[in-house]
Amino acid sequence: MIKDITLGQYFPGNSLLHRLDPRCKLILVVLYMVFLFVTKNPWVYLGLGVLLTLFVLVSKIPVGFFLKGLKPVAFLIAFTAVFNLFFGSANAAHVYFSWGIIRITDAGIRQALLMAVRILLLVSATSLLTFTTTPILLTDALERLLSPLKKLGVPVYEFAMMMTIALRFIPTLIEEVDKIIKAQAARGADFDSGSLLQRAKSFVPVLVPLFISAFRRADDLATAMESRCYHGGEGRTRLRELRYAKRDIFAFLLFALIGIGLILLLV
């Protein structure tokens, strides 16, 4: 159940997508998000959807596994869609149904679909990034890309380190939750029956020990880092330096072309 969450997980592999430079992937995902939000043209969304599907196929991640990873956000997508559907935009040509403040209109339907597709593609693109990039590489890339900000006094290295730790501990915390739930269930706590509210309530006693153990873990980690003489980014070298390769340049070119196409379409 809870262990099925694959958010932020890495899926080991050696596909073209896995081997792309992480900086390149990060930039492409940001570009992809920009593409997603600059237009409302349904054809563009179809194109972006096809592009993403191609990338998923190239990554060699089993489609079923990929789709399963989207399940946790299905609720969010459904919620946004329904919200937009009922309380959709005011300037509608047709009103199909209206009751109190609830109005279903043609514009509302369009808006609902648009938001659903946007969120779906957004989440898919980012999870494709984390599926094909190890957390270490991801934060390396982030640090390198943000390093100009160091001149402005932004603690980029520390941010990157925090992100590494956060990503590293997502699976650990999920495991922890699983263990606490099991320990309580083994002594008769009820997690899977009752109304939604009751079920939500039964998770409160899970949170307290979770926080306690998270703090203890943080403490242990700090001690471990301290005792290995950890200190910030100054003067630290890397085992693996990031280097752009030809495939990265091709990827950039591909996205540049798509960008130019979009701009032509918009003007």
Place this chain on the structure above:
Amino acid sequence: MIETQNLTHIYMQGGPFEQVALRQINVKIPENKMVGIIGHTGSGKSTFIQHLNGLLKPHHGRILLDGEEIPKSGAGLKALRFSVGLVFQYPEHQLFEETVYRDIAFGPSNMKLSREEVDERVRRAAKLTGIGEELFDRSPFELSGGQKRRVAIAGILAMEPQVLILDEPTAGLDPIGRDEILNNIVAIQKERKNTVLLVSHSMEDVARTCDEVLVFNHGTLFASGTVDEVFARSEELNEIGLSVPQAAKIADGLRKAGIALPQNLYTVDALCDALLPLLSQGGVCHD
């Protein structure tokens, strides 16, 4: 009686780290027995026992308790958890309440017993596991590893389950504490006539306390039978990374040296009983 039919469990099915932890386990566990479960690290022992109270669901196969398939949800599942008590391998994960007392009381409170009954059970369980009442108001997170383990065991004992499952209950305890807890468990088993499953890496403990043994190897059931039957296969056990109790090794060595000893010597006591008469005969050495 607990019975499993073709029990198979796969962790992270369909994912990149898919792992078949149990493969077609068919086993019958008789009532009113101490049953030891041994097997190398990662052989599937913990996975197996978590199926018996419905914490893990099998991917194939079924689990029968007294001839009926165990419930998968609802009130039946809750009742199952009270009749099959499970002490986890790592006790610190099992404790979550604010005080030791409330932690031990968590199970019985969920059973809708009267307050007095809960209180009585908590005190009885604490006594059996050697937890002094002065610890009742402490946070379970401030205890030592061994104390945590005792509290975890007490929390399950307080439910007075018909089937008691203990996953390495004595790991990390000092020798006296270990014997004390094991002896108490044996005593409880005799008194309440329940079934006890004991997962252990200590062949001595298994030989000393158990009637039957299940041997797991890479997610399959390698052997099962009485203690005598299983430990008689010492060579096979060695091959899968296990061993026989020290006393059995000594007996084996003495037999090879030409001393006539009976079979079935697996505990220190049994070995002593066999050797002492020989000694009083004035020695049996050949040269």
